[in-house]
Amino acid sequence: MHLSILFPAIINGLLMGAVYALIALGLTLVYGVLHIINFAHGAMLTAALFAAFFLHKLLGIDPYLAIFVLVPAFFALGYGVQRFVIGPAARGNDGNILLVTLGLAVVIENALLFAFRADTRTIDVSYGFAVVPFAGMFLSVPRLVGFAGAVVVALLLWLLLTYTDTGKAIRAVAKEKLGAQLSGINVAHIYAVTFGLGTACVAIAACLLIPTYYVNPHVGNAFVLIAFTTVVLGGMGSIPGALIGGLFVGVVESLCGLYLGESLGQIGIFLMFILVLLFRPSGLMGERA
Amino acid sequence: MSRGGFLPIAAVVAALACIPFVTNSNVVLNFLVTALLLTLAGQGWNVLGGYGGQYSFGHAAFFGTGAYATAILQVRYGFNAWPAFAIGIAAGAAVGAIIGVLTFRSGLRGSYFALVTLAFAEVLRIVASVAPITGAGVGTLIKLDLTARAMQFQSRAAFFWMILALVAISLVITRLIEQSRFGAWLVAVRENEDAARALGVDATRVKLGAMTISAAMAAAAGCFYAQYFLFLDAAIAYGPWISVEALLAPIIGGVGTVFGPLLGALMVKTLGEAAKSITGDVPGLDLVVYGLVLILVVGFAPRGVAGVIARCRAWLLPPAKIAREAAHG
Numbered sequence: 001m002h003l004s005i006l007f008p009a010i011i012n013g014l015l016m017g018a019v020y021a022l023i024a025l026g027l028t029l030v031y032g033v034l035h036i037i038n039f040a041h042g043a044m045l046t047a048a049l050f051a052a053f054f055l056h057k058l059l060g061i062d063p064y065l066a067i068f069v070l071v072p073a074f075f076a077l078g079y080g081v082q083r084f085v086i087g088p089a090a091r092g093n094d095g096n097i098l099l100v101t102l103g104l105a106v107v108i109e110n111a112l113l114f115a116f117r118a119d120t121r122t123i124d125v126s127y128g129f130a131v132v133p134f135a136g137m138f139l140s141v142p143r144l145v146g147f148a149g150a151v152v153v154a155l156l157l158w159l160l161l162t163y164t165d166t167g168k169a170i171r172a173v174a175k176e177k178l179g180a181q182l183s184g185i186n187v188a189h190i191y192a193v194t195f196g197l198g199t200a201c202v203a204i205a206a207c208l209l210i211p212t213y214y215v216n217p218h219v220g221n222a223f224v225l226i227a228f229t230t231v232v233l234g235g236m237g238s239i240p241g242a243l244i245g246g247l248f249v250g251v252v253e254s255l256c257g258l259y260l261g262e263s264l265g266q267i268g269i270f271l272m273f274i275l276v277l278l279f280r281p282s283g284l285m286g287e288r289a
Numbered sequence: 290m291s292r293g294g295f296l297p298i299a300a301v302v303a304a305l306a307c308i309p310f311v312t313n314s315n316v317v318l319n320f321l322v323t324a325l326l327l328t329l330a331g332q333g334w335n336v337l338g339g340y341g342g343q344y345s346f347g348h349a350a351f352f353g354t355g356a357y358a359t360a361i362l363q364v365r366y367g368f369n370a371w372p373a374f375a376i377g378i379a380a381g382a383a384v385g386a387i388i389g390v391l392t393f394r395s396g397l398r399g400s401y402f403a404l405v406t407l408a409f410a411e412v413l414r415i416v417a418s419v420a421p422i423t424g425a426g427v428g429t430l431i432k433l434d435l436t437a438r439a440m441q442f443q444s445r446a447a448f449f450w451m452i453l454a455l456v457a458i459s460l461v462i463t464r465l466i467e468q469s470r471f472g473a474w475l476v477a478v479r480e481n482e483d484a485a486r487a488l489g490v491d492a493t494r495v496k497l498g499a500m501t502i503s504a505a506m507a508a509a510a511g512c513f514y515a516q517y518f519l520f521l522d523a524a525i526a527y528g529p530w531i532s533v534e535a536l537l538a539p540i541i542g543g544v545g546t547v548f549g550p551l552l553g554a555l556m557v558k559t560l561g562e563a564a565k566s567i568t569g570d571v572p573g574l575d576l577v578v579y580g581l582v583l584i585l586v587v588g589f590a591p592r593g594v595a596g597v598i599a600r601c602r603a604w605l606l607p608p609a610k611i612a613r614e615a616a617h618g
Contacts, residue, residue, distance in 0.1 A: 037400040039346075089588030094399055095344055099540065099587045102346065106533060106580030114573030217573075221529075225411060228404055270412045277405045278395045 008137045009254045015143040017250020018150035019205055023223055024230035024242040025154060026201030032237030033174040033194040036094060039101040040081075042224025043108035044199050048074060048206030049215040050112060056123045056210070063125065063210045064145070070203040078199025083192040113217035120216040128211050146208040153204055154243055157197070161239075170194055174237070222266075226253075229273035295464060301548070302457045309446035318445035322517065324558040325452040326510050330531060331538030331550035332459040333506030338536060339545035340472060341499040342479030344399075347406030348507045348535040350388065350413050353526030355381035355508025356515040360429045361422060370440035374512045381508020382501050389500035393493045398482070407532070414527035428522030431515060440516050452513055456551070459506050463547050466502070475499055476545075507535060530576075537579055541586050543595025552594045557582075 023045060030038045051070055055061040061069065081104065090096040131138035161167035172180040173190045181187050213219075230249050234241025249269060256268030308321065330352055338344050359377035362368040368376075392405050417423045424430075435441050442448050466472040474495045477485040486492050515521055534557060539545075542553025560582060564575035590597050 037404060039403075085584065089584055091588075095342070096587050096591070098344055098346075098400060098403055099536075100584050102533070102536075103580040103583035103587070106583070107577050110573040110576035110580065112573075114568070114571060114577060118572075225408060228408070232404070267412060267415055270408050270415070273408050274391075274405060274412070277397060277401060277408070278391050 004136075005258070006255075009258045010251055011137070011139065012143075013251035013254030014247050015139070015147045015250070016254065017247035018147040019209055019246075020223070020226050020230055020249050021243045021246025022150040022153055022201055022205040022208070023227045024234070024246050025157065025239065026198035026205075027227050028231045028234065028237055028239065028242040029157070029201070030195055030198040031231065032239075033170055034097070034191055036097040036101070037228070038195075038198065039098065039224075040104035040108060041198070041202065041227060042220030043105040044074070044078070044220070045202045045206055045223055046112060046215070046217060046220035047108055048203045049210055049213075049219060050116065051203075052206050052210045053121055053123055053215050056125075063123070063207045067204055067207045070207060071200045074203035075196040075200040077196075079192045079196035081199075082195035083188065086195070087188060087191065109217055109220065116217065118216060118218075120214050122214045123210060125211050140212060142208075142211040146212075149204065149208045150246075153201065154239065157201075158239060160197075166190075166193060225273070226269055229269055229276070232273060233276050295461065298457065298460045298464060298547070301551070302453065302460070305453055306450065309449055313446065315445050318449050320558060320562065322445065322449050322452055324554045325449075325456050326513060326517070327534055327538050327554035327557060328456050328551045329452070329459055329513070330507045330510035330535040331542075331554055332456070332463060333503045333508075333510070334535040335539035335544065335546075335550050336463060336466065336506065337496075337499045337503035339539050339549065340466065340475045340479065341496055343496060343500070344403050344536070345406040345503075345532075346403045346536070347408070347410030347532050348503075349527045349529065349532040350406065350410040351381040351385050351504035351507035352511035352514070352531045352535070353410075353413060353417065353523075354384045355511030356521050356526045357417065357423055357429070357511075358508075359512040359515045360431050360521050363431055364429055365422070369438070370516065374440060374516070377512040377515070378505050378508045381511060382505035385504020385508075386497065386501045388504075389497045393496050393500075410527055410529070410532060414523050417527055418523035423521075423523065426522070428520060428525075431519040433519065441519075448517055452517075455509055455513065459509075460547055460551075462502065462506075466499075467547060471495065471498065479545075533576075533579065537583055539593075541582060541593055543593035546593075546595050549593055549595050556594060 023041070027038060027041050030036070030041075048070060051073070052063050052066050055066045055069065056063055085104070086097060086100050089100045125142075127141055130141040132141060132144070133139075159167075161171060169180065169185045169190050170193065172183070172185060173187055173194075177187060180190075226249060230245040231242060232245075233248065234243070234245030249272075252272060253266070253269055256266075260268065305321075309318065312318075330348060333351070334345060334348050355377040357377075358380040359370070359373045362373040362376060363370055388406065388409050392402055397405055419425055433441070435443050437447075442451075466475070474485065474490045474492075477488070477490055478492045478495055482492050511526065514525075537557050538553035539550045540553065541556050542551065543549030557579065560578050561575040564578045568574045586593060592599075
């Protein structure tokens with residue numbers, strides 16, 4: 001294989017991988033604190049993509065500006081869902097949380113299917129196909145923006161967790177729930193804030209994706225298993241793990257697509273996912289599961 | 290619910306078996322066949338998830354394998370339907386055993402187990418949607434041949450009795466498990482795996498056994514699906530719908546009970562039909578209802594309909610008795 005094909009494939013994989021990382025970031029944050037896998041994560045992404053789509057279509061809001069609308073909206077949505085649906089319905093039982101998030105995923109996905117049918121939609125923005133030359137190839141501008149956005153969000157999230165009181169409370173609850181509660185931290189509130197942050201990550205990812213991607217009621221499924229793979233690969237709950245895992249998964253998908261063809265490119269991801277789960281379930285960078 | 294012997298099973302099955310004598314409406318029989326199909330798949334999930342506490346999100350892997358094995362053996366290798374059916378069940382059980390060995394050996398539990406079963410089902414779905422042997426995008430069509438030899442029946446009633454017989458077997462197997470030492474180990478693993486291990490239960494082997502039986506039941510449902518509808522594609526056989534419905538039935542009906550999946554499947558299908566009659570051909574609303582019911586049951590009736598019935602009986606019986614005594618007095 002010539003380097004002239006391989007190198008662009010790797011770069012493209014990294015650009016896509018950054019968005020995977022962003023989606024995985026939300027998932028890993030929730031896992032790290034609540035110790036559950038949010039099966040509704042993909043459906044939330046679908047909902048966010050629809051929201052970004054209609055904000056552009058009906059109100060003419062640019063997807064990148066829609067971030068400032070959707071982030072608060074989806075933070076509130078995530079907060080409410082955890083505080084008023086998942087928390088009360090699950091009553092602290094992990095198996096119940098699994099089932100409730102699965103139920104939420106089914107509800108959201110099919111409500112969207114019911115409302116908007118199975119049609120696939122795309123938006124037209126002037127910069128959708130803009131490219132910049134780089135080292136002898138052309139890079140898509142929206143994808144570069146996506147990459148930069150993912151890195152910025154990861155950095156902001158890290159700053160939030162490290163330096164703010166809320167961030168410290170989140171880390172405290174993740175480490176020692178009972179201890180945190182005894183020192184006066186409202187655990188139910190922190191759970192909901194964490195869930196809201198995870199959902200907000202998905203909203204940003206949707207806004208960064210929509211200029212070059214499409215939306216239909218099932219689009220989240222394609223991302224959710226990739227996000228699971230990323231999270232498991234990087235170690236459940238590890239933020240740098242999610243970033244590196246996302247970039248790695250992007251490159252693997254791009255290379256598998258190059259060598260095996262588009263439809264089998266996904267199989268590469270799933271096989272990697274199963275292998276990692278079987279042989280190193282704590283991930284490449286995670287703590288013991 | 291009732292921790293009795295086999296009498297309730299015989300009574301329920303006998304009562305159901307009489308239905309074709311009461312009505313020969315194809316709509317009613319078709320509804321009951323699909324509900325019993327779901328009962329069978331749900332009973333499979335119940336053995337592993339209800340009694341063993343291992344929540345699988347990928348029972349489509351077994352359902353689809355059974356369905357495809359039955360169909361492909363007939364269409365491509367000229368097998369008779371009856372042995373193909375048996376091989377289909379065995380193939381599904383084998384897939385269950387393989388996935389079980391891989392996951393339980395690696396010590397995957399809880400969320401991880403749910404995730405890895407989901408991933409296996411997805412891998413199989415993608416492979417089935419591109420592999421030539423499954424007919425890829427076109428799907429597999431079993432040739433119409435309405436003879437008992439080809440396991441295809443002119444009357445719906447025959448199909449109904451056949452799936453009823455399969456459900457009856459699954460009910461008996463579940464009751465046998467419930468009463469056996471193996472069942473006690475399985476429940477011990479569900480309640481506290483570490484404690485069960487400490488007491489000398491070989492948890493990995495117990496879970497593996499449950500997974501194999503569970504997969505065989507789901508595969509039998511898949512085999513029957515292939516014979517009844519005579520058409521398969523990747524989205525049907527390995528689609529997420531069956532993974533969701535298979536866990537929905539026992540959870541709604543009463544998880545870890547013999548009759549839970551049957552009760553739940555009847556409820557699920559009734560709800561689905563009700564939703565469809567409201568919206569017509571627009572897809573989606575039936576599944577929205579399923580999802581909402583799942584959340585509500587987990588949140589408010591963790592023991593399902595069986596639990597609700599038991600509670601209602603506890604509330605209602607004493608006053609009723611008092612009323613009867615008052616009437617006599």
